[in-house]
Structure formats: C-alpha cells, structure tokens
Amino acid sequence: MLEKYYPYEYAKNVFVIDYKKLYEQGYRGLIFDIDNTLVHHGEPSTERVDKLFAYLRRLGFKTLLLTNNDDERVQLFIKNIDTEYICDADKPSPKAYLAAIEKLGLPKEKCVSLGDQMFIDVIGANGVGLPNILVHYVEVPGEKWLGFKRYLEMAVLFIYRRRKKYTHRLGNIIKRGKRK
C-alpha cells in the first residue's frame, strides 16, 4: 500500500551519489528537482552544484531540471549550469515526468529522477515507472519548523528502510562511508 511512496534509493544529499556507477549501469538521463534538493528554496546555485553539473556532463549524462517553480526562479539558478529544464511542471502529475523523459529523448528506464519530497518527487516518478532517488531536504541552520508533510515522510521512510526488497534498487550507488 505504501509502495508508491518508496524511492529506489535514499541519500542524504545529491553529492553522496556515485553517478559514475549509475552511468556504468546504463543510466543516461538525470531529472533533478531544484528547491531543497540542490539548494535551499529560492536560492541561486552554489559552486558545488555548478561543479556537480559540469561533472555529470563530462560523465556523459543528459540533465533536466523539473520544477513547479517559475521561469524566473530557474533563470536565477542556472546562471552557470548548462542543462535542459521544465518550469511550472505541475509535479506530481504524470504529465510532468513524461514531458521530462521526452525532452531528454531517452527511454524512462535510462533516466533517474532526484528530489526531496516523497509526496511529490517520489510519488510522481513512481507513477510513471521512473527510477528515483529521494534526497534528504537541504537544511538551513536555524530553521526549526518542519511542515506536517515532513513528519509523514519520516514515518514512511522509517517503514521503507526496513523493506529490503525496495531499498537500494539502483545497486550500491552511495559513495563509500556516506550511507546514512
């Protein structure tokens, strides 16, 4: 019953993922949520994120940013990033994910979606059978209030992590020593 909320993998952030291993497994497209996945909500990109995208391009990945936020927000973010994007995406609608896959020009089996929200990014990707990774949301020092949805996520995550059939479905792709 909860399976639709289960990601293929859970990572503490986008930097602990071994993208080279994903590439070696045949994955060619990466679909990223922006807000609270790559940077804190509404913020421009960071040097570390810019470097990550440059690295992914060197590895041979096609990338796409899939966001429910608007074009202005994307423009602020992609100043130093060369990537496809879709804004005002209406996630978790299947249409958003199908449009992303189509824009990448790859079969969905060769794409991985990454996002911080179980009830948007994970459920949306699972809805179209797209492999996906849930990353822990970007935390900001001093930010204490968590929305109700985050507590629900934690509860589902607690159960998910005991369902070995569902965890680590992309293989051993968390860098050594970085598994949470």
Ligand SMILES: [Mg+2]
């Ligand atoms: Mg997000």
